[in-house]
Amino acid sequence: MAVHGPAMTDVARLAGVSHQTVSRVLNGHPNVREQTRLRVRAAIAELGYRPNGAARALVTGRSQVIGVVAQNTTLYGPASLLAALEQTAAEEGFAVSVGSVRNLDHRSISAAVERHLSHRVAGIVVIAPVESAGEALERLPKDVPLVTVDGDPSRPVPLVTVDQVAGARAATQHLLDAGHRTVWHVSGPTDWFDSVGRIDGWRQALLAAGLDPPPPMPGDWSAASGYRCGQMLARMPEVTAVFTANDHLALGVLRALHEFGRRVPDEISVVGFDDVPEAAYFIPPLTTVRPDFDAVARASLQMLLSQIESGTGGALRQTVAPALVARESVAPPRR
Amino acid sequence: MAVHGPAMTDVARLAGVSHQTVSRVLNGHPNVREQTRLRVRAAIAELGYRPNGAARALVTGRSQVIGVVAQNTTLYGPASLLAALEQTAAEEGFAVSVGSVRNLDHRSISAAVERHLSHRVAGIVVIAPVESAGEALERLPKDVPLVTVDGDPSRPVPLVTVDQVAGARAATQHLLDAGHRTVWHVSGPTDWFDSVGRIDGWRQALLAAGLDPPPPMPGDWSAASGYRCGQMLARMPEVTAVFTANDHLALGVLRALHEFGRRVPDEISVVGFDDVPEAAYFIPPLTTVRPDFDAVARASLQMLLSQIESGTGGALRQTVAPALVARESVAPPRR
DNA sequence: AGCGTCTCTGTTAACGCTAACAAAAATTGG
């Protein structure tokens, strides 16, 4: 099997030039006569020649591949990010190699990065939303272009991130603006920076309004944990507004409230985060915060490419602002 | 930048052997003295040597990378499949390169495959759920190990697929067993084989029960289209049972029924497909069919690896049976 | 005409690895 395709020399022979000239045509080198270029192009087409990326990577030391390290690519956020990243990379002529990882601990991340490095990827994007990932990143080889997404804001690493704080503040403010006296929060796992940021933004908004934040209820992103928190919230008559750290938590909360006969938004308002495509079809349609994953992907790729091209490893930072999407799960509190 | 790491010769020098011996240790060749092996291992560790995949790929003609061509990796099914595929591949020492593609038409697929081929991937997995993909696959080079997932059952290509027909039949039968006189169906896009299979299974179950299948209502997998179909179903008093081609469609249907005041499951029963993690928290919790994505991933990778190793390109076929998950969205019809 | 300066093309040498063969060392059998 594996009938090897034609190589550059075959093209060269057919076109009556040297293989180097073929290489020049392929790489868009300027100093090639138009006529020659055409002849080479024709030969390439005739033979169905396809350049060998491995050989190129060997001699240049870099492949046209970007490695991505991510955890649970089944979650909506990571999956969207990954897809967007891949699209953007493809437009720039890069392939994306995924190294998904069960746990975001030190060892797993290092192993995934190692795998990428041994394939000589041009750069690495780490979707590293948890604390333990940060440590792993610090001891990585310094000469590899690297960008982290949703990582630790306090580390000196190039970072692109959704402005969790601003998003959470907007969500909370939206509820306060509707007239609620305070806002409860169902958070994500507290070792995720996303969660921390959202807790922060929620707290900021309350404090700015002179309110004392109630204790956040910790969830784990899943509808199941949202349901459990919702069961508690449903039994607390003073609760009129809830901000959940993502839409799936909100779904669980909605379900619990429904079971307890507490009507949304009449008795309790709910705001989520992520704007999953189904959020508009929850009962009731969910007001939520929409992060722009495309923008995040574009920003991180651009940052990575500029590192790859320039060789500088600057520790930039870029933040993408999310937008509030108002639907029917928010209403003024009943007097 | 790009301080090149140590190469095999550096390791060899440090260990006092030839680079070939290092290569043998690395590839687990049997005829190496234990003592030598240890010395080489030590040198590798000391230098932090990492083999150069590009060089290896160049000389062997195959890299340790598997290319995946997929469409919308944001959907739950494809995302789960991709994640599972990546996990399994990693265990076998393979990296996964994703070539996601906006449309599953001829050109896009060919382009994605081309990209993979020029990186000399060891094999390709095509998640090709639509008709137009099949054509592209037929004109692919025959010497590349290839497996399709959820592809065209009528094509002579190695194929792993969820048994859509059986799943749909089980769902429909479940509703009939509950006592419903017939079952309506909200389908996926009809150019997806998944949809076709599910329509088929639904129809089979009805015909087997001596019933005349009502016209299926075409959706596009989204909650939005489910909602539109749901609005129609809600106004049809004779409808007591609906099987939707996936859970998101079901969500839209549930929402429409709710809006029209038709209670689920009291007045209308609903069954979905996919068992997304949130399905248990829909209102009401959704009875659905759960495909085993891990099993699909394992089967396809195994099939691909056996092609890679043996060189035979046999057109195998493997089917993974899904399981019905009963929740609260199904009840007997009211008399 | 002679000479420097472009533009275009060819030649040669890596890149880091494995395959194939060759040589050396260790082991066995009589």
Add this chain to the structure above:
DNA sequence: CCAATTTTTGTTAGCGTTAACAGAGACGCT
């Protein structure tokens, strides 16, 4: 203990590409 084997190691030659340099024309200037 020596020849015949077997095991272990080394040597050489690519894999297909780009980089660096060298050569050949074409052109313009003095």
